[in-house]
Structures are given as C-alpha cells and as structure tokens.
Amino acid sequence: xxxxxxxxxxxxxxxxxxxxxxxxxxxxxxxxxxxxxxxxxxxxxxxxxxxxxxxxxxxxxxxxxxxx
Amino acid sequence: xxxxxxxxxxxxxxxxxxxxxxxxxxxxxxxxxxxxxxxxxxxxxxxxxxxxxxxxxxxxxxxxxxxxxxxxxxxxxxxxxxxxxxxxxxxxxxxxxxxxxxxxxxxxxxxxxxxxxxxxxxxxxxxxxxxxxxxxxxxxxxxxxxxxxxxxxxxxxxxxxxxxxxxxxxxxxxxxxxxxxxxxxxxxxxxxxxxxxxxxxxxxxxxxxxxxxxxxxxxxxxxxxxxxxxxxxxxxxxxxxxxxxxxxxxxxxxxxxxxxxxxxxxxxxxxxxxxxxxxxxxxxxxxxxxxxxxxxxxxxxxxxxxxxxxxxxxxxxxxxxxxxxxxxxxxxxxxxxxxxxxxxxxxxxxxxxxxxxxxxxxxxxxxxxxxxxxxxxxxxxxxxxxxxxxxxxxxxxxxxxxxxxxxxxxxxxxxxxxxxxxxxxxxxxxxxxxxxxxxxxxxxxxxxxxxxxxxxxxxxxxxxxxx
Numbered sequence: 001x002x003x004x005x006x007x008x009x010x011x012x013x014x015x016x017x018x019x020x021x022x023x024x025x026x027x028x029x030x031x032x033x034x035x036x037x038x039x040x041x042x043x044x045x046x047x048x049x050x051x052x053x054x055x056x057x058x059x060x061x062x063x064x065x066x067x068x
Numbered sequence: 069x070x071x072x073x074x075x076x077x078x079x080x081x082x083x084x085x086x087x088x089x090x091x092x093x094x095x096x097x098x099x100x101x102x103x104x105x106x107x108x109x110x111x112x113x114x115x116x117x118x119x120x121x122x123x124x125x126x127x128x129x130x131x132x133x134x135x136x137x138x139x140x141x142x143x144x145x146x147x148x149x150x151x152x153x154x155x156x157x158x159x160x161x162x163x164x165x166x167x168x169x170x171x172x173x174x175x176x177x178x179x180x181x182x183x184x185x186x187x188x189x190x191x192x193x194x195x196x197x198x199x200x201x202x203x204x205x206x207x208x209x210x211x212x213x214x215x216x217x218x219x220x221x222x223x224x225x226x227x228x229x230x231x232x233x234x235x236x237x238x239x240x241x242x243x244x245x246x247x248x249x250x251x252x253x254x255x256x257x258x259x260x261x262x263x264x265x266x267x268x269x270x271x272x273x274x275x276x277x278x279x280x281x282x283x284x285x286x287x288x289x290x291x292x293x294x295x296x297x298x299x300x301x302x303x304x305x306x307x308x309x310x311x312x313x314x315x316x317x318x319x320x321x322x323x324x325x326x327x328x329x330x331x332x333x334x335x336x337x338x339x340x341x342x343x344x345x346x347x348x349x350x351x352x353x354x355x356x357x358x359x360x361x362x363x364x365x366x367x368x369x370x371x372x373x374x375x376x377x378x379x380x381x382x383x384x385x386x387x388x389x390x391x392x393x394x395x396x397x398x399x400x401x402x403x404x405x406x407x408x409x410x411x412x413x414x415x416x417x418x419x420x421x422x423x424x425x426x427x428x429x430x431x432x433x434x435x436x437x438x439x440x441x442x443x444x445x446x447x448x449x450x451x452x453x454x455x456x457x458x459x460x461x462x463x464x465x466x467x468x469x470x471x472x473x474x475x476x477x478x479x480x481x482x483x484x485x486x487x488x489x490x491x492x493x494x495x496x497x498x499x500x501x502x503x504x505x506x507x508x509x510x511x512x513x514x515x516x517x518x519x520x521x522x523x524x525x526x527x528x529x530x531x532x533x534x535x
Binding site: 017018021022025026027028029030033036037039040041044047048050051052054056057060061062063064 | 274362364365368369371372375383386387390391395398399400402403404405406407408410411413414415416417418419420421423
C-alpha cells in the first residue's frame with residue numbers, strides 16, 4: 001500500500017512551486033508579498049497533510065452535487 | 069424597552085412612533101459609534117423616511133409586520149439599494165451602488181423593520197477579529213481595547229452596544245458565532261441553505277451562511293423566521309418549507325437528547341471557557357458525552373476549501389490590485405489561489421465522509437454542546453495567545469471550535485455566558501440539519517433560567533466593566 005502522506009516540500013522547493021504555479025495562473029506575486037505568501041503556504045501544507053493522510057473509501061464522492 | 073418585540077408592540081399600540089424610535093437610535097449611534105466603530109454606513113435620511121412611511125401606514129390601520137418599526141443593521145457585504153457594497157474592502161468602493169436590496173433585507177423590511185446602516189467586517193470576510201486595515205477595528209463594548217471578533221464584528225457590536233436590537237451577519241467558518249461569543253450576545257448560524265444569500269458578497273460558496281444576532285432568544289427566533297424560506301434567486305437555497313421556531317420556543321427540553329462534545333472540543337482552551345461551558349451543562353443536567361471524530365481534520369479541510377474558493381473568487385482583483393487589499397487577507401488569498409486542486413478535492417471528499425459521521429451521531433443525540441471560542445476576546449493588535457503553555461496565532465485559532473461544524477452546515481446558536489469579572493464567552497448549541505427549533509428551545513430554557521443573557525454594558529466615557 002502506498003504511503004498516503006504526500007511529500008512535505010522544503011522551503012526552497014515551495015518557493016519554486018509558488019513561482020511556477022503563479023506563472024501558470026498569470027498571478028504575479030509582488031516581491032513584497034513573497035514572504036507572506038510563503039509563510040501562509042507553509043502553514044497550508046501542514047494543514048493539507050491532515051486531510052491527505054486520512055484514508056477514505058475509494059467510492060466516496062466530493063460533497064457538492066450538481067443538479068442539471 | 070430595548071428588544072425587538074417590545075419595540076414593535078409599543079409602536080403598534082401607539083405608546084411611541086417609529087420615527088421616535090429611529091431618531092433615538094440615530095442619536096445613540098452618533099454617540100456610541102465613534103467609540104465602538106460598528107457602522108461603516110449610517111442611513112439617516114432613509115431610515116427617518118422609512119419610519120415616517122410606517123407611521124402613516126399604522127395611522128391608516130395597516131399592520132406593517134411583526135418587526136414594526138424595529139431598527140436593524142446589516143454586515144456591509146449585504147446589498148442595500150443605492151449603497152456600494154463594500155464587503156470590508158477598499159477595492160469594492162469602485163463598484164456601482166447596489167441596484168436592489170438583498171433578499172434578507174427585503175424580507176425584514178416586509179416585516180416592518182427599518183434598516184439604519186451597514187456594519188464593519190474583516191475585509192472580504194477573511195478574519196475572526198474585525199481588525200480592518202482600511203476602516204479600523206471594531207471595539208468590543210465590554211472592553212474597548214479588545215476585539216469584537218469577526219468577521220461580522222461590526223454587526224455583533226451594533227447589537228451588543230445597544231445600538232440596534234438585531235443585526236445580520238455572515239458565517240463561513242465562525243464569523244457569526246465568534247463575534248456573538250466575544251461580544252456576549254446570541255448569534256445564529258442557520259442550516260446551510262436555510263437563509264437566502266442572494267444579494268450578499270460571497271467568500272466561500274461551500275460555507276457561506278447569512279444569520280442574525282440579537283440580545284434575546286425570542287428576537288433571534290422572530291428574525292430567523294422572517295428570513296427562512298426558499299429563494300429561487302439563490303442557487304443553494306433549500307427547497308424545504310420554513311419550519312418556524314418562534315412558536316416552538318416554550319416547549320422546553322422534553323424529548324431533546326443532549327450531549328457535550330469531547331475530544332477536540334474539550335481541550336485547547338483557557339479554563340474560563342470550560343467554566344462557562346460547565347455552567348450551561350450543569351443547568352441542563354447533561355451527563356452524556358459524544359465524540360465527533362476527526363474534528364481537527366474537518367477544520368483542516370474547511371481551511372483548504374476556504375483558501376481555494378476565496379483565492380479563486382478574488383483572482384482578478386489579486387492580479388490587478390494586490391496592494392489595495394488588506395495585507396492580512398491578501399497574502400492568504402494569494403496562497404490559497406495557488407493550492408493544488410487535489411488538496412481541494414480531497415477536502416471535499418472528506419467532507420462527505422464527515423457528514424456521514426455526524427448523521428450517525430444525530431441518530432442518538434439531538435443537541436450537542438461545545439465552546440464557541442478557545443478564549444475571551446483578545447486585545448486589538450494581539451498576535452498570539454497562550455494555550456496550554458504554547459504560543460499560537462490568535463486570530464485563526466479563534467475559529468478552532470466553530471470551523472469543524474460550519475464545514476457541514478449544521479445549525480448552531482452561540483449563547484452568551486457572562487462569568488463575574490470576565491469578558492463574555494459563548495457556548496455552541498448544535499443540531500442536525502434543519503433542527504433549528506431544537507437549539508432555540510434549549511437556548512430559551514437557558515435564558516429563562518438566567519444562565520445566558522445579553523446585557524448591554526455602560527459605555528459612557530468609554531468606561532468598561534473589565535478594568
């Protein structure tokens with residue numbers, strides 16, 4: 001069974017991720033905001049681990065239900 | 069005579085007029101709003117005009133409604149015709165004024181209530197303290213150096229300071245319940261979809277709820293009953309017919325199975341929080357406990373969904389005007405916008421699992437109790453709090469007990485407990501979806517016993533009851 005824990009990125013790698021994903025979204029991160037965004041993302045990564053490490057049944061659907 | 073029902077009765081019986089009530093209200097606002105910074109917009113002329121129209125209708129023998137002449141205020145993410153909907157922001161100042169009132173405003177006006185203003189909030193609702201870099205902080209009426217809680221701080225203060233008998237706020241992860249608790253008043257976060265969101269500026273569509281604040285259970289129930297009902301203009305509005313709560317209020321505790329949440333909800337808070345909870349638990353004679361599993365993960369999942377939805381909502385604004393945001397919201401929104409889709413999707417899957425767990429729990433219990441916040445109101449500007457010897461960030465942690473529950477849209481009233489020589493605290497009364505009537509009945513029992521109350525503190529000369 002695969003380890004469900006996602007890799008925890010180090011700060012250097014997070015910086016790269018943020019820079020590249022910001023480019024992908026055409027969302028310029030002003031230099032003055034870089035540290036704040038990084039700090040928040042580091043926090044969010046730890047929070048995401050709590051969700052991602054929890055085993056769920058494979059047949060569970062996402063909560064929102066579309067009504068055509 | 070400072071509750072909605074008494075005011076309405078007094079006007080309908082001719083003891084006073086709507087105009088007199090509104091003039092008094094506006095004078096009170098002029099006197100106190102500079103101290104507490106509750107309102108961002110005051111509708112002077114409009115409110116007086118509305119009052120005059122109401123008085124004429126009464127004179128002609130009409131019945132304007134259950135809230136005849138009652139003044140109220142709304143969080144400034146609520147559309148008011150002719151007013152720009154700020155949502156606590158600077159950026160929204162450039163928007164055109166709202167072309168129509170939000171559905172909830174129309175409903176309350178149809179019940180005879182008179183809108184007197186719009187209330188301060190954390191920018192774009194992303195906060196638990198109402199410390200806004202553009203408009204200042206709302207000040208807790210029980211101690212002006214302390215926060216009101218957020219993000220509906222201004223709305224809570226308007227009621228807690230005695231400016232108006234009721235107001236409206238919004239709750240995404242705790243933004244009605246936290247300020248209700250910290251300001252010592254009643255706040256209701258209804259079942260998700262129970263109250264129309266049409267005409268309100270959003271934050272996270274998965275979690276946004278609109279709900280009332282008041283200083284009495286009866287007022288809270290009457291206002292909620294006016295707001296219930298399907299709104300075809302709101303895509304998530306429930307189809308269920310309204311289930312009125314005011315007529316249920318005096319039915320007592322009979323048949324209501326009560327339990328206190330343990331685990332996540334029984335730790336990580338200052339002692340007085342559990343003292344306040346204990347007062348309520350003892351009054352109700354509760355011995356049963358219930359475990360809500362993985363509540364800390366529910367909180368985490370709510371955080372991820374909020375971050376992604378918030379980031380997505382504001383993406384264009386973040387691209388074009390990042391420096392016009394409150395710095396406290398901007399960097400969080402930027403980070404959220406960059407979160408990978410898989411985090412969001414996994415959180416939404418977890419949400420289904422968690423909802424099923426609570427559904428099972430509510431087979432054997434009807435109302436669950438938990439604290440609202442982990443501490444009393446922090447000081448304005450305070451960055452951290454000490455919980456169990458550990459310094460943690462103050463603001464995001466104000467929502468530790470609220471966030472896991474709004475995550476799945478459960479109806480919750482935060483009831484106010486005033487311990488001696490203490491700032492107010494709140495206790496959450498939590499029910500299964502659509503069972504607002506049960507939490508109202510429990511709240512009424514507590515109020516009748518004097519365990520919960522919302523007294524208005526004396527604010528003359530900025531004095532407070534705490535120091």
